[in-house]
Amino acid sequence: MPDEVDRSVRTVHVPLGERAYDILIGHGLIESAGERLAQAFPGRRFGIVTDMEVAQAQLPRLTSALQAAGIGHEVVVVPAGEASKSLDRLGDVLDGLLSARLERGDLVVALGGGVIGDLAGFAAAITRRGMDFVQMPTSLLAQVDSSVGGKTGINAPQGKNLIGAFHQPRLVLADLDALETLPPRQFAAGYAEIVKYGLIDDEGFFFWLEENRANIFSGGPARAEAIARACAAKTRFVLADEKETGVRALLNLGHTFGHALEKVTGYSDRLLHGEGVAIGMVLAHRFSARLGLAPSQDGVRITRHLEAAGLPTEIGQIAGDKLPVEPMMDAIAQDKKVVRGKLTFILTRGIGQAFVERNVDPEAVRAFLEEMSA
Amino acid sequence: MPDEVDRSVRTVHVPLGERAYDILIGHGLIESAGERLAQAFPGRRFGIVTDMEVAQAQLPRLTSALQAAGIGHEVVVVPAGEASKSLDRLGDVLDGLLSARLERGDLVVALGGGVIGDLAGFAAAITRRGMDFVQMPTSLLAQVDSSVGGKTGINAPQGKNLIGAFHQPRLVLADLDALETLPPRQFAAGYAEIVKYGLIDDEGFFFWLEENRANIFSGGPARAEAIARACAAKTRFVLADEKETGVRALLNLGHTFGHALEKVTGYSDRLLHGEGVAIGMVLAHRFSARLGLAPSQDGVRITRHLEAAGLPTEIGQIAGDKLPVEPMMDAIAQDKKVVRGKLTFILTRGIGQAFVERNVDPEAVRAFLEEMSA
Known part of the structure; x- marks a missing residue:
């Protein structure tokens, strides 16, 4: 202190x-x-x-x-x-x-x-x-x-x-x-959720986090500000949509992939929730880039920031055996964000430009995950 | 049919x-x-x-x-x-x-x-x-x-x-x-809840039930009417007070005693819920009469109607061993309707005149139950 x-x-x-x-x-x-x-x-x-x-x-x-x-x-x-x-x-x-x-x-x-x-x-x-x-x-x-x-x-x-x-x-x-x-690994995992608010719709906040990361991690005054800004950002979304029928879904940026990874690692110390979100956000950006929706350099920039914060950014960085794709797909299909058999994902057009896409082709996700898990 | x-x-x-x-x-x-x-x-x-x-x-x-x-x-x-x-x-x-x-x-x-x-x-x-x-x-x-x-x-x-x-x-x-x-015993138990709506605030409905009991039990047209009137009555209370902070509590007429009896009989076939409510409603009327609030002949009239419907009206009519009072008191104290240590009961001034009493003395209840269980 x-x-x-x-x-x-x-x-x-x-x-x-x-x-x-x-x-x-x-x-x-x-x-x-x-x-x-x-x-x-x-x-x-x-x-x-x-x-x-x-x-x-x-x-x-x-x-x-x-x-x-x-x-x-x-x-x-x-x-x-x-x-x-x-x-x-x-x-x-x-x-x-x-x-x-x-x-x-x-x-x-x-x-x-x-x-x-x-x-x-x-x-x-x-x-x-x-x-x-x-x-x-x-x-x-x-x-x-x-x-x-x-x-x-x-x-x-x-x-x-x-x-x-x-x-x-x-x-x-x-x-x-x-x-x-709080153990440093837990702190970093929580930080992933803060970064998320920049990635969803507040590019300026992401840039501010790039500037202030060291101060936030060392317990300086930027820490309280980062927490308050993240809470205020989440409040905006919740207010807009208390029962999660619309824009609140954006809060799930990185979470569909993240939950699937958490599930196949047994909700264990192998992967903390925030770590899953960190990898999931990178995957969401890469998948969006793959679909031609987002510039790939945004994914690179996010990866660099999360890595500097001590967070994993790739499936291969998860300790232990290689993760099988099929159980991940099952987890994604069982996820709450499935509507009438179509996959819903939060995709992005770049940093601060996330959006809800309700018509994602399961086969495209499978192929992407197979490549990312290789 | x-x-x-x-x-x-x-x-x-x-x-x-x-x-x-x-x-x-x-x-x-x-x-x-x-x-x-x-x-x-x-x-x-x-x-x-x-x-x-x-x-x-x-x-x-x-x-x-x-x-x-x-x-x-x-x-x-x-x-x-x-x-x-x-x-x-x-x-x-x-x-x-x-x-x-x-x-x-x-x-x-x-x-x-x-x-x-x-x-x-x-x-x-x-x-x-x-x-x-x-x-x-x-x-x-x-x-x-x-x-x-x-x-x-x-x-x-x-x-x-x-x-x-x-x-x-x-x-x-x-x-x-x-x-x-539906077995006749189950039908009678359900009927107790219908009678309740008359007892709470609709003397006229209770009199109508006295007239139409036979038709209701034999499956005549009064059956649908009785069900619809009971649903409409409950709707009135729920609308007035959806989260049960006030008048909706009247729906618990007979239920504090009833739940206690159900609990000490182990929620078993010894006492169906509606049977507990039947005994509970009679007890609520007798207890109210004991406190000088209600005319005792109303309790007698209710007892007669419930008996004619094949329902128990006294603790002593419950099959099996005599029920101990202390566990009943415990159940009453643990009941949801306890506020800051005071006992809340639905008492009555007569048929169709139930009210919420939040200051019931636990000792008076204990003494009454001991007498009723003797």
């Missing part, structure tokens, strides 16, 4: 009518959570859902803060990792929340990364047919991605995030201090 | 804005479902969720109808009974729907009683973060109760319906023919 810690708090407002909420981004937000929650939700109890790793790194700070503020709370801990986005672990969380006798007016706190946000948010959505919840994202990925949009859920054997609900948090506290204990 | 079958179809419209839908009540609705669904949802596929008993009695009629209309469909069958409202069976249904590769625009059909409506509706709510669904209620209880309100969900070890979502069907087909194969 720098000697002079910036105590200012940035706020991104997500104006969703009666479900509007704020994302606060700053240092010390977990330490000051007691006061803030007592003020925002007087008299409520909190069911904190977290994982074993985050429990070690962050939980004592939060429970002390709640205790000091006289706020009743219970804790449910699940194993760390994507495997916890399962029906079994969901059952554990529901059991923990119900056994703690949380009432309908009480709140769930999701303290952790994207897995915990998705799992705890979904548990909140379906406990007593809907409890309020507060997100305290502790990974960069969760701060920029899960904080906005209200998507919660778990994985199914048939694919990622196939079971879930739209459920907006009441408040998001994105504590920059939590990122200090 | 009477020789002259009434082919008219009654429609109750549930005007919930963009989630508005119709409940159709009539004979032959399953046989004619193919045409109707093809027209309402062109090009969609259907995942039918049903139980083993209903599958035997009703499924062939439905699959033939869909086949004849050229509608693609898959079937997921779960065991019959309340025990299927579990996380494990939910997992089976989700697995079935996802393995059938139903897409986001496809629909789930809940073919069965209340258990199937709750389970399949909840599965629809959380598959791909929300699929449309059609209800085909085959029990009287489901036709009058689950058809309106959008409540879906499963049970938890801590209590009934503690896990779930609000999810409105797109269409309800309440086929009167399905009731012909």
Whole structure:
């Protein structure tokens, strides 16, 4: 941490009518959570859902803060990792929340990364047919991605995030201090989602990231700005299209390929979600170039930036055995973004010019993937 | 079935804005479902969720109808009974729907009683973060109760319906023919929910039921009218208060006691849901009389009507061992209708005069239950 810690708090407002909420981004937000929650939700109890790793790194700070503020709370801990986005672990969380006798007016706190946000948010959505919840994202990925949009859920054997609900948090506290204990590989993976917002429709933001990457990675002031800009960008898309029937699909840039890669690597440490997105974004640009839609030098420029951030950009860089194409195609076909048998992909005309293409030929994808996996 | 079958179809419209839908009540609705669904949802596929008993009695009629209309469909069958409202069976249904590769625009059909409506509706709510669904209620209880309100969900070890979502069907087909194969005990249990609407706020409807009970039970024209009036009554409450923050709570008349009785009898054949509601409504009236709120002769009149319908009206009439009071109190305390430690009950000032009382003394309930269980 720098000697002079910036105590200012940035706020991104997500104006969703009666479900509007704020994302606060700053240092010390977990330490000051007691006061803030007592003020925002007087008299409520909190069911904190977290994982074993985050429990070690962050939980004592939060429970002390709640205790000091006289706020009743219970804790449910699940194993760390994507495997916890399962029906079994969901059952554990529901059991923990119900056994703690949380009432309908009480709140769930999701303290952790994207897995915990998705799992705890979904548990909140379906406990007593809907409890309020507060997100305290502790990974960069969760701060920029899960904080906005209200998507919660778990994985199914048939694919990622196939079971879930739209459920907006009441408040998001994105504590920059939590990122200090984040492994560099996790930080880089989260950074991929930030880059995505530049690639979708904001060339200027991508150029800014090229300039400020070092400062963002070293924990300088550009870090908070990058997070806030990514949250604000996602908010724009979510507002335009809360239930993901149209432009919000652009947020899936890099995700159809990325999810397929995550699936064939078993949602394991072989490939983090953000790493899959990084490779997926490069693939989306290359595939678009292949179709004559985008200049190939944009793909090269993106590849260079992601590589400098320590991210993989090719399928061949994934550790372990060579990945077979057929299971990737199956995963793509099972993806949520399939409409009446046609493949839908987010393609691009260049940096900042992504678009939804609903008529992608599965055979062209297969041929492209075979080449990229060779 | 009477020789002259009434082919008219009654429609109750549930005007919930963009989630508005119709409940159709009539004979032959399953046989004619193919045409109707093809027209309402062109090009969609259907995942039918049903139980083993209903599958035997009703499924062939439905699959033939869909086949004849050229509608693609898959079937997921779960065991019959309340025990299927579990996380494990939910997992089976989700697995079935996802393995059938139903897409986001496809629909789930809940073919069965209340258990199937709750389970399949909840599965629809959380598959791909929300699929449309059609209800085909085959029990009287489901036709009058689950058809309106959008409540879906499963049970938890801590209590009934503690896990779930609000999810409105797109269409309800309440086929009167399905009731012909319903065991008399099940029919009577469903009738208890019809009586409830009279008791809540429509004395005239209760008197009409007293007059027409025989015709309703024998399958005369009063049956469709009773179902339609009950659906319309529930619609009124749901409209007034879609998310159950206020008057909708009146629909729980008899349900706090009823759920507690169901819980201590293990959600088993010892006590059907509607039977629990019947006893619960009598208890609510007696408890209200005990508190000096309602005339005790109203409780007597209700008891007489429910008895004539073949329903239990006292805790002592439940088969098996005497039921202990303490677990009932635990169940009541864990009930969704607890707010900040105070017990909320639906009490009454007489037939058609139910109201929400949020300050019920737990000790008064305990003493009353001990007396009623003696």
